[in-house]
Amino acid sequence: MQPHQQRVIDELTELDEKIEKLSDFIGGAIYNGLDETDRVLLAMQLSVMKAYSEILHKRINRF
Structure with missing residues (x-):
């Protein structure tokens, strides 16, 4: 695997963690108390972020 390919994989891993955290936040009480x-x-x-994740998945599948 080339270094640039590993960077894309690492980026996807970080992004998916952020997606999970934001999804959890959106499902919580603090989110519901925010301004519309x-x-x-x-x-x-x-x-x-989800669209970006899908793009990274597609790029990785082409490696």
Whole structure:
């Protein structure tokens, strides 16, 4: 495996951990107490992070 390929794998691992943490946060009480705009922005952030994760998965599958 090339170094740049390992970096992509490492990036995906870190991203998926962040996705899990944000998903857990969105399911919690603190999130529900946030302003609606902040909730919308966090939900949008999670959506984009998931799309990015899918792209990294596709790149890794091509290695």
